[in-house]
Amino acid sequence: MNWREAFLRQARSENSVRNRLNDPQIEYSHRLHYLQMDTEKLAKGYRAPPNDYDHSPQVHTGFVRFLQTLKGNISIRGILRYGPGPGFNLFIDSLLDLATKIEQLAPSAAGLTKPNPEYPLRDIGTGEIRAPVDYDFPGFSPRELSMIRMEALIRQLLPIQN
Amino acid sequence: MAKDDVEKQAKYLAAENKKNDPDIGKVYWFPDETEVRLVEVHSNVPVSPDGEIEPFYFRSDPIHDLPVPSGIALIRPEEVRRVRLPAKWGNWDLAKEIG
Numbered sequence: 075m076n077w078r079e080a081f082l083r084q085a086r087s088e089n090s091v092r093n094r095l096n097d098p099q100i101e102y103s104h105r106l107h108y109l110q111m112d113t114e115k116l117a118k119g120y121r122a123p124p125n126d127y128d129h130s131p132q133v134h135t136g137f138v139r140f141l142q143t144l145k146g147n148i149s150i151r152g153i154l155r156y157g158p159g160p161g162f163n164l165f166i167d168s169l170l171d172l173a174t175k176i177e178q179l180a181p182s183a184a185g186l187t188k189p190n191p192e193y194p195l196r197d198i199g200t201g202e203i204r205a206p207v208d209y210d211f212p213g214f215s216p217r218e219l220s221m222i223r224m225e226a227l228i229r230q231l232l233p234i235q236n
Numbered sequence: 237m238a239k240d241d242v243e244k245q246a247k248y249l250a251a252e253n254k255k256n257d258p259d260i261g262k263v264y265w266f267p268d269e270t271e272v273r274l275v276e277v278h279s280n281v282p283v284s285p286d287g288e289i290e291p292f293y294f295r296s297d298p299i300h301d302l303p304v305p306s307g308i309a310l311i312r313p314e315e316v317r318r319v320r321l322p323a324k325w326g327n328w329d330l331a332k333e334i335g
Contacts, residue, residue: 078293117292120292120293120294121290121291121292121293122293123271123293123305123307124293124295124305131290132286132290135282135285136290138281138282139281139282139292139310140292142257142278142280142281142310143292143308143310145253145256145257146249146252146253146254146255146256146257146260146276146308147294148249148252148297148300148302149294149295149297149300149302150294152299152300162256163256163257
């Protein structure tokens with residue numbers, strides 16, 4: 075297995091775990107944690123050249139840039155059943171704000187004051203220390219259209235054998 | 237694969253990408269005989285971490301007239317000739333502007 079295959083295999087597995095966490099008894103932060111990790115692995119997989127066994131991709135953030143790169147990708151546009159019109163680009167554009175927010179969920183990007191789904195933080199507004207499992211994560215509701223679209227895109231991208 | 241064929245695909249991809257994303261300005265091609273290597277200048281992408289680009293790589297797709305694999309990186313205008321390229325891509329002096 076090369077780096078590309080390994081990252082994409084991990085992304086598929088993390089997505090599978092994430093789906094199993096889709097249970098109202100389980101705190102939502104855990105699904106977001108897996109969403110952040112899953113999208114990071116997906117982007118990293120495509121950063122690894124096919125058949126490269128030597129160099130593991132090092133950049134941790136890259137999901138936004140990955141989606142932006144997809145806009146001109148004829149192959150993936152076709153796999154996702156979009157025609158040559160602007161539909162695919164509009165679809166990707168509609169997800170970039172959410173993709174940015176997902177990238178910023180990584181503890182290394184969130185820092186000590188922005189919410190992340192993995193480590194406790196001090197709420198800037200109240201000064202209270204909170205665990206991610208108790209945080210609401212507004213803007214990431216599974217019922218929001220952008221989240222539904224993002225789920226659909228990830229579900230379609232992960233099975234692609236690259 | 238002949239270098240001319242790789243160049244043909246590079247120009248095709250550059251044109252397609254510019255057509256599909258109006259935020260793409262210049263496109264630089266780094267010639268190679270085995271894969272298309274493109275750096276596309278984009279006015280609305282995050283800064284390259286660590287001053288180094290890591291392209292995204294895509295397999296060949298002959299059905300869509302893409303007979304060789306491709307590596308594509310998006311960078312900001314101020315990063316042209318400043319960010320480091322992947323070692324196998326050589327240096328900025330090899331860049332050919334194709335779009």
